[in-house]
Amino acid sequence: MGEELDVSCARPISGAVGEDAPETAEKEQQEKKEVKNMIMVGRKAPDFTAPAYHKGKFVNVTLSDYAGKWVVLCFYPGDFTFV
Amino acid sequence: MSVDSMFVHKMWDETELSKMVDGGIPFPMLSDGAGRVGTIYGIYDADAGVETRGRFIIDPDGIVQGYEVLTPPVGRNVAESLRQIQAFQLVRASKGTEATPSGWKPGKPTLKPGIDLVGRVYMEWKTDMAFDD
Numbered sequence: 001m002g003e004e005l006d007v008s009c010a011r012p013i014s015g016a017v018g019e020d021a022p023e024t025a026e027k028e029q030q031e032k033k034e035v036k037n038m039i040m041v042g043r044k045a046p047d048f049t050a051p052a053y054h055k056g057k058f059v060n061v062t063l064s065d066y067a068g069k070w071v072v073l074c075f076y077p078g079d080f081t082f083v
Numbered sequence: 084m085s086v087d088s089m090f091v092h093k094m095w096d097e098t099e100l101s102k103m104v105d106g107g108i109p110f111p112m113l114s115d116g117a118g119r120v121g122t123i124y125g126i127y128d129a130d131a132g133v134e135t136r137g138r139f140i141i142d143p144d145g146i147v148q149g150y151e152v153l154t155p156p157v158g159r160n161v162a163e164s165l166r167q168i169q170a171f172q173l174v175r176a177s178k179g180t181e182a183t184p185s186g187w188k189p190g191k192p193t194l195k196p197g198i199d200l201v202g203r204v205y206m207e208w209k210t211d212m213a214f215d216d
Contacts, residue, residue, distance in 0.1 A: 005089075012089070013116040016123060038125040041149055045141045048120045050084065052111035053092035061111045064145065070168060071141040074159075075115075075126050075134035079087040079095040083158040 002065060005051055005058040014050035017062060045073075084113035084120065085134055126152050140168055142175065186213035 005012060039045070049062045063071070087095075092112035101107040113120075118134060121127030126137030136153040148171045153159065170183040173193065181193040184204075194200065194207060 012114075014114065014120050016119070039139070039147055039150060041147050043147060045139065045145050045147045046120075046123045047145075048123065050113040050115055050120060051089045052113045053089045053096065054111040055107065055109070058089050058093075059111065061113055063141070066141075067145055068143045070143060070172070071139075072164060072168070073084065073124075073137075073139040073141060075084050075121055075124070075137040077131075077133040077135070077155040078085050079091045080099070081155070083156060 002052075002060040002062060005060055007058060012051035012060070014048060017047040017049055017064065045071075084115050086115055086118055086121075086132065088116065089114045138164060140164070140171065142171060184208045184212065186215070188215075 045063060047062070047064045049060055052059050052061045054061075063073070085092075089112070092114060096107045096112065115121055115127075115134065118127035118129065118132070121134040121137070122129070124137060124139065126135045127133075128135050133155070136155060136157070136159065137150060138152075138159060139150045140148045142148050149167055151159070151164075166188050169189055170187055173183060174181060177193075180195060182196055184194050185208075187193065191212065192207070194204065200207070
């Protein structure tokens with residue numbers, strides 16, 4: 001399930017895996033278009049690594065570690081919200 | 084996955100969710116500080132600073148087969164997500180020789196696309212099959 005994380009005061013953060021996009025060019029382009037690109041079905045899901053809580057442990061989760069399995073990736077607005 | 088830290092995930096699981104689900108949440112609860120992953124997936128609402136209710140089905144090859152995005156106040160239908168996964172699994176197992184028409188669920192007939200089916204879907208599929216019995 002990925003490497004276990006040491007707990008410290010710094011919050012681990014998530015990010016894309018692989019080569020960095022040319023950030024400035026992308027930012028300019030996004031501002032110009034003012035439209036974010038939506039994911040396309042039938043295309044590769046963007047890979048990422050994110051810190052997680054899983055059954056009493058803090059771990060790092062990388063999407064590509066789940067190759068060979070069906071994955072449901074769910075986003076939601078926030079912990080302790082109601083729905 | 085939400086913008087909450089993994090520490091908040093732990094407390095939410097311990098204080099509330101484990102009272103809904105025996106043993107707590109069985110899958111990893113991912114933290115997406117600053118909505119970086121949500122932005123890549125196109126579901127992060129930067130004005131509100133939260134992820135919207137995006138749900139992505141990713142197959143064993145890492146291909147996005149489907150997604151659904153809802154605004155925060157309306158919850159998902161888990162049974163519909165499972166139905167879609169079952170449909171995608173059937174299509175994959177058939178190596179694309181079968182397709183699941185509108186309203187398909189396990190046990191209902193599939194379609195076998197081919198030249199003989201062109202213009203004749205009405206013989207195989209009726210509109211009442213789009214609805215649950």
